[in-house]
Amino acid sequence: MTSFIFNKRRFDYCIVDEASQITLPACLGPLRYADRFVLVGDHYQLPPLVRSTEAQKGGLDVSLFKLLSERHPRALTILEHQYRMNEDIMLLSNSLVYDGLLKCGNETVAKQVLQLPHQKQLDLAKPWIKEVLSDKFDSHLPRLTEGIKSCFAIPTPFPPWKQNGAIGRQMRLKQHL
Numbered sequence: 001m002t003s004f005i006f007n008k009r010r011f012d013y014c015i016v017d018e019a020s021q022i023t024l025p026a027c028l029g030p031l032r033y034a035d036r037f038v039l040v041g042d043h044y045q046l047p048p049l050v051r052s053t054e055a056q057k058g059g060l061d062v063s064l065f066k067l068l069s070e071r072h073p074r075a076l077t078i079l080e081h082q083y084r085m086n087e088d089i090m091l092l093s094n095s096l097v098y099d100g101l102l103k104c105g106n107e108t109v110a111k112q113v114l115q116l117p118h119q120k121q122l123d124l125a126k127p128w129i130k131e132v133l134s135d136k137f138d139s140h141l142p143r144l145t146e147g148i149k150s151c152f153a154i155p156t157p158f159p160p161w162k163q164n165g166a167i168g169r170q171m172r173l174k175q176h177l
Helices: 024-031 053-057 064-071 087-096 107-111 127-132 136-145
Strands: 011-016 034-039
Touching: 011 024, 024 034, 024 064, 034 064
Parallel strands: 011 034
Antiparallel strands: none
16 A cells, blocks of 8 residues: 555545455555544455465464454444345355354345256356266265264255256255254
8 A cells, every 4th residue: 555645645434345354464554544444254254365384373364353353242243134145055154153143135135046057058068067967966965965964955956947947955964963
């Protein structure tokens, strides 16, 4: 932040999005130019990417967002409504990380499904994509889920022409959280 625009100006607010993914020094830079700041993020998701072992030992792999949220939990506002995942996909992270607090922002988000391309376009896809979208993939699921000790729904991907528009079956695992 060496631009002359920032050297001569103060801002009322600095809003840092995805603040949990930014190293502390990188986050502090823009905060110097504002009277107040808002950090937006989720420290349960991706931490800052720090490749240096020495820097990690020095704490640079911990974001300012995480530090402040742990030291001042009352200053947090939890955003419960999300608009990125349908309810089947959200179920896993909601159960394992968020104690069931997440909600889909609206019914459209909750029921959203991926519309796969027509068969002719899939013929050009890589072999692994064809396998995942085929009935053969279903036979791999018991092996893939063996040893998982939680209970959640796994939407199994099938092309719409095999489902008649349904969003997919769910497989319940044997053991519960």
